[in-house]
Amino acid sequence: MYLFNKLVIFFLPLIPKFIVRMVSKRYVAGPVLEDGIRVVKELNSKGICATMDVLGESVKKLEECEESIQEYFKVLDRIHEDQLDCNISVKLTQLGLLIDKEQCYQNIKRIVEKADKMKIFVRIDMEDSSVTDDTIDIFLRLHKKYKRTGIVLQAYLRRSLNDLKKLSKQKINFRLCKGIYIEPRSIAFKDPAIINYNFALLMDVAFKAGCYVGIATHDEKVVWHGLQLIHQYKLKRDEYEFQMLLGVDEELRDILVASGHRLRVYVPFGKRWYAYCVRRLRENPKIALYVIKAMFGLR
Numbered sequence: 484m485y486l487f488n489k490l491v492i493f494f495l496p497l498i499p500k501f502i503v504r505m506v507s508k509r510y511v512a513g514p515v516l517e518d519g520i521r522v523v524k525e526l527n528s529k530g531i532c533a534t535m536d537v538l539g540e541s542v543k544k545l546e547e548c549e550e551s552i553q554e555y556f557k558v559l560d561r562i563h564e565d566q567l568d569c570n571i572s573v574k575l576t577q578l579g580l581l582i583d584k585e586q587c588y589q590n591i592k593r594i595v596e597k598a599d600k601m602k603i604f605v606r607i608d609m610e611d612s613s614v615t616d617d618t619i620d621i622f623l624r625l626h627k628k629y630k631r632t633g634i635v636l637q638a639y640l641r642r643s644l645n646d647l648k649k650l651s652k653q654k655i656n657f658r659l660c661k662g663i664y665i666e667p668r669s670i671a672f673k674d675p676a677i678i679n680y681n682f683a684l685l686m687d688v689a690f691k692a693g694c695y696v697g698i699a700t701h702d703e704k705v706v707w708h709g710l711q712l713i714h715q716y717k718l719k720r721d722e723y724e725f726q727m728l729l730g731v732d733e734e735l736r737d738i739l740v741a742s743g744h745r746l747r748v749y750v751p752f753g754k755r756w757y758a759y760c761v762r763r764l765r766e767n768p769k770i771a772l773y774v775i776k777a778m779f780g781l782r
């Protein structure tokens with residue numbers, strides 16, 4: 484795996500942009516808002532809800548944040564006008580978290596205020612562990628006033644159980660995922676089986692506490708645990724949801740929808756699609772393996 488990772492990182496800059504676009508088409512709606520809206524409408528017509536993400540992260544200058552804020556405003560307007568079954572997902576480093584935490588809070592607050600007026604939910608994505616504390620702080624400040632906000636917890640982080648215990652007092656709405664960033668063993672579980680156990684444990688604690696969980700995974704073993712807990716706690720359809728990334732395991736997605744579960748697909752779009760794809764692959768070359776397997780219909 485080490486060698487494979489090194490090879491992916493080495494060859495990445497040599498792959499022509501049009502090939503990256505061809506492969507990423509399945510996972511990224513396209514470069515402009517209309518692409519995202521088209522994909523969301525297609526999903527909605529199949530009874531699947533969505534969350535839209537304007538691609539971008541880790542901005543280096545505060546002036547760059549305004550562009551993302553304006554793009555999110557346009558997304559909110561379209562969701563509202565077209566009555567889409569869709570919310571939005573936002574990364575705080577796209578809104579300046581790495582430069583000025585207070586300014587980042589003011590930026591996300593503008594988006595949340597507008598969304599709240601339109602009764603649209605805002606999910607704050609979770610990024611790497613260097614920003615976990617700040618992301619939770621900002622979420623808690625927002626959540627005091629705006630209840631249509633949620634956060635993400637990562638099952639691979641050793642700290643997540645403690646974070647959940649704190650957050651669950653407010654019966655929060657959170658997305659639970661495994662976690663995508665490469666983290667040191669001191670703070671993140673490395674064994675895939677332990678990550679799955681922790682995922683199941685976190686779901687259990689959350690459901691017991693009355694939280695709404697967005698079960699974000701394509702791993703059928705984790706989905707099974709989720710279904711088992713939904714059954715055990717006799718949860719109604721509107722007390723949880725499954726979430727999946729655009730273009731990943733549509734067969735499992737359709738099975739869940741046909742069984743009557745609410746399912747939300749994460750729809751990224753935006754002109755920064757290339758930087759996003761390259762960065763994701765650099766950070767976690769394992770994704771390249773998933774993409775290659777999916778291209779050849781392997782699981």
Ligand code: FDA
Nearest residue numbers: 608609635660661662663699700701702726727728749773
């Ligand atoms: P696992 O990694 O075991 O994958 C199971 C199978 O799914 C793979 O074998 C492969 O076939 C397929 N697969 C998974 N990911 C794929 C991909 N990217 N491309 C192609 N095939 C793929 N992470 C994070 O740190 N912060 C966040 O805010 C979010 N947000 C988020 C939203 C939603 C809706 C989802 C589904 C996921 C995230 N993630 C995330 C990513 C998450 O942490 C995790 O990295 C991926 O979901 C992969 O983990 P699985 O649970 O699917 O298991």
